[in-house]
Amino acid sequence: MPYNATRIDAGTGVDLQVLFGAQPAQSLAAYRDIDPQRCADIRASWAAHGVIAYAEYVAGELHCEIASVISDLLCDLQHLCDGLGVYFGQAVNVARRCHDEEVNER
Numbered sequence: 001m002p003y004n005a006t007r008i009d010a011g012t013g014v015d016l017q018v019l020f021g022a023q024p025a026q027s028l029a030a031y032r033d034i035d036p037q038r039c040a041d042i043r044a045s046w047a048a049h050g051v052i053a054y055a056e057y058v059a060g061e062l063h064c065e066i067a068s069v070i071s072d073l074l075c076d077l078q079h080l081c082d083g084l085g086v087y088f089g090q091a092v093n094v095a096r097r098c099h100d101e102e103v104n105e106r
Contacts, residue, residue, distance in 0.1 A: 002103040003036040005044035013055040013062030013069060020048040036105040043102065 010016045023045060031038040055062050055069045058076075081088040 003040045003105060004103050005040045006037070008044065008048070010048075010066055012066060013052055013059075013064055016048050016052050016066065017062050020045050021052065023049075036102075039105065040103060 008019065010019060026042045026045060028039050028042055051069055051073065052062065054073045055064055058072065078088045081091065
C-alpha cells in the first residue's frame with residue numbers, strides 16, 4: 001500500500017499558511033520505522049513551508065493559487081539549476097525515485 005501524504009484542502013497560499021504556518025519543524029526520527037503515513041505527511045509539511053516562503057518572497061502575498069505558485073517555483077528552480085550547472089531533468093529523476101521509495105516504505 002502506498003503511503004501518499006494525506007489530502008490537504010488548500011487552494012491558495014493563505015490556506016497553506018493557516019494549515020502549516022504555525023506548525024513547528026518536525027523530524028522523521030520518531031516515525032521512520034513505525035509510521036510511513038506520518039512520514040509522508042511530515043515531508044509534505046516541509047514542502048508546504050517552502051511554497052509559503054516562496055510565495056511570500058516572490059509575490060509579496062499569499063492569495064495566489066497553489067498550483068501557480070508551485071509551477072513558478074519549479075520554473076525558477078530550473079533557472080537556478082542552469083546557473084549552478086545542475087541538470088534539472090536528472091534532479092527530477094532522482095526526486096521521482098526517492099518519492100517512489102518513500103511512498104512505498106514498509
